[in-house]
Structure formats: structure tokens, C-alpha cells
Amino acid sequence: MQLDHNKTIIMNLETTIGTVVSKAVETLYGLNIELNQIQLQKTKREFEGNLTVVIFPFVKAARKSPEQTGQEIGAFLQQHNPVISAFNVIKGFLNLSISKHYWLETLNEIHANTDFGKTRVTDDSELMMIEYSSPNTNKPLHLGHIRNNLLGFSISEIQKANGWKVVKTNIVNDRGIHICKSMLAWKLFGNSETPESTGMKGDHLVGKYYVTFDKYFKAEIAALMAEGSSEEEAKKKAPLILQAQAMLLAWENNDPEVRQLWEMMNGWVYAGFEKTYKELGVDFDKIYYESETYLEGKSEVERGEANKAFYRREDGSVWADLTGDGLDEKLLLRSDGTSVYMTQDIGTAKLRYNDYPINKMVYVVGNEQNYHFQVLSILLDKLGFEWGKSLVHFSYGMVELPEGKMKSREGTVVDADDLMEEMIETARETSQDLGKLDNCTPQEIETIVRMVGLGSLKYFILKVDPRKNMTFNPKESIDFNGNTGPFIQYTHARIKSVLRKATEQGIDYSKLANTKITISEKESYLVQLLTEFPAVIRLAGEEFSPALIANYIYDLVKEYNQFYHDFTILKEEDFDIKQFRLVLSESAASIIKTGMALLGIDVPERM
RNA sequence: GGUCUGGUAGCUCAGCUGGAUAGAGCAACGCCCUUCUAAGGCGAAGGUCAAGAGUUCGAAUCUCUUCCGGAUCACCA
Structure with a gap:
């Protein structure tokens, strides 16, 4: 099964080491400790090693200095787990080096697994409905909507990669x-x-x-x-x-x-x-229209009134009294009988649960509506829906301009269509200036330029923690260098270029035949980075954060570029090493592509 | 005013449930293309993690207070 396969790769190392550590402290100091109490972290770059055990929690039981405790545990670990090739202790930190052979075997596993990092969706998978976009039909989309749409789409992809059935939905406020x-x-x-x-x-x-x-x-x-x-x-x-x-x-x-x-x-x-x-x-998989759901909402409100959950005032307006929940009173129907935003949201929610076997309902809506969703949840609960309290409001931050909030009245709104067009044109100009696409057909150029322009915009928005407000400066536009979409796309294209040449030369890099070779620290570190991908996907799903994926890919790409710069691949004389570097490169490219796809960003074969 | 939320380098942002000397990119400065794509790599520079107190072996991270921002509390959506 897919899930188990991933687990063997990433979880394996940490759990086996954790197990040995717990055995070590028990044997050495008679200390019984839960596995999750053991602090295992990635070794900082300036120290030698791959994984680090924090020793401080054990020194009391050991009745020895952190240094000495670390030495003892380290020796025990090395003796009992052949994967550990060396260790060193600095202050209270036990740094473990993992054998190159382990990394090489692991690389082969990653390379062979085309779905590396993803959990397969099965018939038994639970269903998550994700609402995003939800535009009003009185004006075009702007930058704020772009953030919403990109987050909604990306989160849907991420949850699918975590094994959820996902129904993407949109409620059009028409x-x-x-x-x-x-x-x-x-x-x-x-x-x-x-x-x-x-x-x-x-x-x-x-x-x-x-x-x-x-x-x-x-x-x-x-x-x-x-x-x-x-x-x-x-x-x-x-x-x-x-x-x-x-x-x-x-x-x-x-x-x-x-x-x-x-x-x-x-x-x-x-x-x-x-x-x-x-x-x-x-x-979207399913679009709801407010015009088709508000009547359901109205009748729910009326039912609530009949049940005394809500009440009607003399002027005919209907209200919910939420003072018992620490909130205010909330209008549900106007005195002229027309419905408000909340009315239709009640109807829409009910219809959705009728239409689908929803296990989790997620609303991707800006944090300016936190109060609204708090109220919605309570109202549905008052109406007797057992799922009312379980709604998830994925509340993301606003996009602001350097001067502050975008205001349509003052004409400072950044229009979605204009912005996308601008980014594509900037990509076109940059490509021309650099002469990157001189050998491409006009059609290829069009495809690549769109990929890069939109990639820069999407990555710019998704790399930021979704919960936080972010600033967009229209005057500075969006960079194509550094921590950007094009930087990542470029790295992917470079790798692909090398792989094409390898194929032309008839080099077999379908797998690493010899896993007993000696590789550099930089190279084994890259493999270690690759192994982290599944954990990143899982965390991104739990946290609803595409930014975690973006940051991870950036780290990987940055690391790969250093490798690319410092090492030669095709001209390497040792065939085994050459093959290793090709397998490593192809795996990196594959993860970059998969990761970017989770952000809704395409990567080109050349650029 | 009530509630929620944020403050990290000049700018834009990372920093996971507390762990080692707080990291990137941009901008500015200096290097590296006869070598697999220089949209790249390297170097140097840049910090009172808003301020203060507390919790402890250890705090940007947890608690409290203060200062400064933002959101929201509509017969708007």
C-alpha cells in the first residue's frame, strides 16, 4: 500500500532510532520514556551529522554531564544500530551520522516510487468538501480573490495527496x-x-x-x-x-x-x-448558486423560528439571540422578508450535506469573516445539525498594498486579469532579454512564458503563511530571482536538460545499481532532504499550509543548485557516481514537479 | 469599548509542538561563464526578535503587563 511504502522510507529512520534511544536510556539509566518524548531533530548545518538527539531530558536520570551522557548514549546507539556510522557530542546534543549506504538504498526507493510523498485515495477515504472562491457577481476578481483561489485550489490538491477525497465547491453569490x-x-x-x-x-x-x-x-x-x-x-x-x-x-x-x-x-x-x-x-467539482440555496435558508430560518431557536420582531425581521454564546443578536431575515448573507449560508450548508457524505467541510474565506463563521456554526447547531459545530473556517489573511487595504472606491484594487497579464508579459520580456527561448517555436514560447509568469505570481502568494496578512507592492512587481517560482522552475528545467543529454548518450539511470559507493556530504544531505517530502505533505495538510510545501521546495532547490554548481554530472568518469548523480537529479526534479503541482504551479522542461 | 489577530535585517518573508552562534530572498557592495542552461553559484555586510517582567538547564517561541498596527461587532456581502 502506498501509505505504508512512504512510511517505510521516512518514518523508518526516525522511529527506529527513537526506539534504540529509548532502549539506551532504559539500559543505561533505568529510565522509561515514551517514544514521543525523545527529541529527535535534523542536525544543524554547521555540525557534522544527520540527526540529533537532544540529551538534556536524560541528564537528570544519568547523573552525569550532558557531554558524558551523550557519549554513552551515542556509543550504545552505534553498537545497536548499524545505520549509524558515527556520532559526536557537542554540549547537550548528540549528533548522529547515518551511513551513506542507507541514503543510497533510500534514494533507490524514492526514485522507484512515482507517487512518492502522496497517500493514495481509496474508496474508504473520507470526503472533504472545500469551498473557495465564492465571488459576488457584481464586479471582477481582484488580488484578494487570487489569494483565495490559489489557497483553495492548493489546499485541495494537498488534501488529495494526503488521501482525502476532495470535492472542490464554489458558492456564487449571484x-x-x-x-x-x-x-x-x-x-x-x-x-x-x-x-x-x-x-x-x-x-x-x-x-x-x-x-x-x-x-x-x-x-x-x-x-x-x-x-x-x-x-x-x-x-x-x-x-x-x-x-x-x-x-x-x-x-x-x-x-x-x-x-x-x-x-x-x-x-x-x-x-x-x-x-x-x-x-x-x-x-470546481460542484458549483452552488446563492439564488438556488437562499430559499432553503429561508425555510430553515422559519423552521428555527417555529422551534423557538430564533424569534421575530414586531417589524417582521427575524433574529437569533446569541448573547448566551457571548455574541450579539444576529439578523437572519430583513423586515421586508428578503434574506441576508447568513440566510443563504445556512441553506447552502444544508444542501451540501444532503448532496454529499461530507466528513469535513472547509470554508476558505478571509479572516475578515471570522465572526460570520463563528455565528454560522452556532446557528446550524441551534437548528439541530449535528455537524454544525464541526465546520472548519480556513481563515486566511488579507492582501494589502504598501498604503494599506485595497479600496475599490479609490481605484487601488489590483485587478486579477490585469495582474496575470502583466506577469506573463514580464516573463516574455525577461525570456527575450536573456535569449532563453530563441530556439523554441512561438507556441512553445507562449506556453513557457505563461507558466513562468503565472508561476511567479502563484509562488509569490503561496509561499507566505496563509494565516498572515501579506503585502503586495504593485510598483516593484514580482521578482524572478531568488526565492521565487521562476527560480524553482528554472532549476527543474536545468535538471531536465541534463537528463535529456544523459538519455541521448544512452546512459542508464533507471536505478542506482551500486549502492556501495562513496558520496559527499552534500550529496547525502540532498538525499536526506528528499526523504522529508512525505512529512512535509502531511504537515501541510494538517496545517492547511501550502507555504510549507513552498518553503520545502525552495530549500531543496537551493541545495540542488549548489550541488549542480559544485559537481559535474555527465562528465563524471566513475560510472557509478555518474549514475548516482543522475538518479539523484531525476528524483529531485520529480519532487520539485510534484510539489509545485500541489501549489497549482506547472514547471517547464526547458526555459 | 468588547472579541480576535499581528509586530523578526532598509524591504518582503522563514523560523514545527521551547533547544546549539535567529535564517532566506530583494536592494546595495565584491567575485565566478573556453566546463551539464549565469532566471545560477560564492563572499562580505545587514538584528535590542516592539518594550518590560515571569516560568526553567534553556525563550523569537509559553504566561502576564505596556506600546503600536490590523480585522470584526450592520435590515453590507
């Missing part, structure tokens, strides 16, 4: 006051413009009218305030907002004219979104 604003503005000021008549992408055109609405709305507020209204009053009685609200009500009452306008403008937006998703490389 109804509500926001879209009515765009519709109204288009109706009033749009002169029947269409994507065809203007040449604009549909989502951008609809977004334009959302801005238009806001502009006139602001003007009305200013006028009302000039007449003596307070700002609060003005916002409530401005004619445009009243009309938009009337439109929302008409929509919920199935007014044919409003519905037709809605269908048309949403159609424009979907066509636009589809293009953006495709360009970004994200997709």
Missing part, C-alpha cells in the same frame, strides 16, 4: 443587493451597453456599473446632507438605494423584467469569471 446596484445603474445609465458592443470582459462591464451606482449614490447623499439630513439618514433615503432595495424585493418576488435583466448581466459575469478561472488554473 443575488442580493450588490448585484441589484449594478443592474440598476446599468438600467439607468448604461445605454444598453453589452460586452459585445464595448469589447469589455463581462465581469468588468458589470463592475463598471457597480462603480457608477456608487458615484451617483454618493452624489445623492451629498445633496441630501446639503439639505440638512444627517449622513445616516441620507444613506437610508437616497432614491437610488431605495430603488435598489425595491429591485431586490422585485427579484425575490420573481418579477420577470428584473429576473431577465439579472440573468443577462450574470451571464456576462460568468463568461468573464470562467476566463479568469481558466487562466488561473483553478476549477
Whole structure:
């Protein structure tokens, strides 16, 4: 089985050593210790060795100095485990060197396993539904959405690699006051413009009218305030907002004219979104539309009211009293009967659990909505759904500009389509400047340039801890050197280039025939890095953190590049060594490719 | 104001459940292409881990206090 195979490779070393350590302290000092109490870590680069046992926890029982304790344990380990070739003790740290032979055997295992690091999904696997993207249909996607989409897609891939069945889902917020604003503005000021008549992408055109609405709305507020209204009053009685609200009500009452306008403008937006998703490389297994779930939500709210979980006020609005949970009161239905965001989320959740045997439901939504999901969870629980409390809100941080938050009103929003296009163009220019693709066909160039441009953008976003806010500086653009996507892609391309030449020369590197050769520290360290891949995937899944994958690949690539620089591969005279380096290189390339795929990033064969 | 969250090099970020002299990249400086792709490698430089106290063999990491940021608490989504 796949899982066990991976375990033999990575877990093996640490557990066997841990077992021997526990035997050592028991034999030497009569100390009984749990396996997980033993602190085994990777040896720091400046010291000799591969794995380090922290000795401090044992010195008390040993009644000896940390140095001496380390020496004794080290000697015991070496005697009882042939994998340990040497050891040294510095302060309270016992550094163990693992035999080269072990690393070479391990490399062969890794190399033979095309799914190295992944856990196979079986019929028995549990199902995780992951919601991400969830756009409103009144404006185009921006940089914030990009982070959401990349995280959602990547996390889905990572969970699949951890053996989960994954259903990627998207709830399209296709109804509500926001879209009515765009519709109204288009109706009033749009002169029947269409994507065809203007040449604009549909989502951008609809977004334009959302801005238009806001502009006139602001003007009305200013006028009302000039007449003596307070700002609060003005916002409530401005004619445009009243009309938009009337439109929302008409929509919920199935007014044919409003519905037709809605269908048309949403159609424009979907066509636009589809293009953006495709360009970004994200997709969904199941799409829900708020317009198809909000009624379910409404009836759930009404059921809750009947059950006394919720209550109705005199004005007809329905509320949940959450003061008992330390929260406030929450509106669930407006006094005019129309539903709010929370209403549809209740309906959507219920429908999803009806549609799929969900074991874990994950919402990829920004941390600005932490409160919303806290409330949602409680409301579903109050409605009697046993899974209500188990919803996972994967809360990620905002993307900010150097000046702070992006504001659509001030035109500082970084548009998703523009940004992707820019990155691709930058990649094109860089390739041309460097003359990298001179021998490629136009079609190849197009493919590579897109890979690199999008790779730089995706990696830039995914390498950051998802929980944290991050800063994007549009003026500085995104680098192609250093800790970047293109740097990793480039390394992959270089390896592939060497492998192609090896194949041309007829060199067999299907496996390492001789595992008794002598290799350098740098080389065995690279193998050690490769062995860590499965553990990284597992941790990334547990933590919901693509950044862990990104950081790991970067470390690997950085290390490989040093090796590539310092050692010759094809010109190596010793065939066994040459074969080893090719096998090592191919394994590295494979892990780079697999790892980047978990981030939704493609790597080229040449660049 | 309540709740949540963050503060690490000039800038952008790593630093796993506490472990050795806190690491990368960018920018700036100096090297390395007659050698498998220089989108690369090497070197030097850059730090009061916001401040203070505590917990202990050991704290960027855990606890408390203070300072400074951000989010949220809507008949918005």
C-alpha cells in the first residue's frame, strides 16, 4: 500500500532510532520514556551529522554531564544500530551520522516510487468538501480573490495527496443587493451597453456599473446632507438605494423584467469569471448558486423560528439571540422578508450535506469573516445539525498594498486579469532579454512564458503563511530571482536538460545499481532532504499550509543548485557516481514537479 | 469599548509542538561563464526578535503587563 511504502522510507529512520534511544536510556539509566518524548531533530548545518538527539531530558536520570551522557548514549546507539556510522557530542546534543549506504538504498526507493510523498485515495477515504472562491457577481476578481483561489485550489490538491477525497465547491453569490446596484445603474445609465458592443470582459462591464451606482449614490447623499439630513439618514433615503432595495424585493418576488435583466448581466459575469478561472488554473467539482440555496435558508430560518431557536420582531425581521454564546443578536431575515448573507449560508450548508457524505467541510474565506463563521456554526447547531459545530473556517489573511487595504472606491484594487497579464508579459520580456527561448517555436514560447509568469505570481502568494496578512507592492512587481517560482522552475528545467543529454548518450539511470559507493556530504544531505517530502505533505495538510510545501521546495532547490554548481554530472568518469548523480537529479526534479503541482504551479522542461 | 489577530535585517518573508552562534530572498557592495542552461553559484555586510517582567538547564517561541498596527461587532456581502 502506498501509505505504508512512504512510511517505510521516512518514518523508518526516525522511529527506529527513537526506539534504540529509548532502549539506551532504559539500559543505561533505568529510565522509561515514551517514544514521543525523545527529541529527535535534523542536525544543524554547521555540525557534522544527520540527526540529533537532544540529551538534556536524560541528564537528570544519568547523573552525569550532558557531554558524558551523550557519549554513552551515542556509543550504545552505534553498537545497536548499524545505520549509524558515527556520532559526536557537542554540549547537550548528540549528533548522529547515518551511513551513506542507507541514503543510497533510500534514494533507490524514492526514485522507484512515482507517487512518492502522496497517500493514495481509496474508496474508504473520507470526503472533504472545500469551498473557495465564492465571488459576488457584481464586479471582477481582484488580488484578494487570487489569494483565495490559489489557497483553495492548493489546499485541495494537498488534501488529495494526503488521501482525502476532495470535492472542490464554489458558492456564487449571484443575488442580493450588490448585484441589484449594478443592474440598476446599468438600467439607468448604461445605454444598453453589452460586452459585445464595448469589447469589455463581462465581469468588468458589470463592475463598471457597480462603480457608477456608487458615484451617483454618493452624489445623492451629498445633496441630501446639503439639505440638512444627517449622513445616516441620507444613506437610508437616497432614491437610488431605495430603488435598489425595491429591485431586490422585485427579484425575490420573481418579477420577470428584473429576473431577465439579472440573468443577462450574470451571464456576462460568468463568461468573464470562467476566463479568469481558466487562466488561473483553478476549477470546481460542484458549483452552488446563492439564488438556488437562499430559499432553503429561508425555510430553515422559519423552521428555527417555529422551534423557538430564533424569534421575530414586531417589524417582521427575524433574529437569533446569541448573547448566551457571548455574541450579539444576529439578523437572519430583513423586515421586508428578503434574506441576508447568513440566510443563504445556512441553506447552502444544508444542501451540501444532503448532496454529499461530507466528513469535513472547509470554508476558505478571509479572516475578515471570522465572526460570520463563528455565528454560522452556532446557528446550524441551534437548528439541530449535528455537524454544525464541526465546520472548519480556513481563515486566511488579507492582501494589502504598501498604503494599506485595497479600496475599490479609490481605484487601488489590483485587478486579477490585469495582474496575470502583466506577469506573463514580464516573463516574455525577461525570456527575450536573456535569449532563453530563441530556439523554441512561438507556441512553445507562449506556453513557457505563461507558466513562468503565472508561476511567479502563484509562488509569490503561496509561499507566505496563509494565516498572515501579506503585502503586495504593485510598483516593484514580482521578482524572478531568488526565492521565487521562476527560480524553482528554472532549476527543474536545468535538471531536465541534463537528463535529456544523459538519455541521448544512452546512459542508464533507471536505478542506482551500486549502492556501495562513496558520496559527499552534500550529496547525502540532498538525499536526506528528499526523504522529508512525505512529512512535509502531511504537515501541510494538517496545517492547511501550502507555504510549507513552498518553503520545502525552495530549500531543496537551493541545495540542488549548489550541488549542480559544485559537481559535474555527465562528465563524471566513475560510472557509478555518474549514475548516482543522475538518479539523484531525476528524483529531485520529480519532487520539485510534484510539489509545485500541489501549489497549482506547472514547471517547464526547458526555459 | 468588547472579541480576535499581528509586530523578526532598509524591504518582503522563514523560523514545527521551547533547544546549539535567529535564517532566506530583494536592494546595495565584491567575485565566478573556453566546463551539464549565469532566471545560477560564492563572499562580505545587514538584528535590542516592539518594550518590560515571569516560568526553567534553556525563550523569537509559553504566561502576564505596556506600546503600536490590523480585522470584526450592520435590515453590507
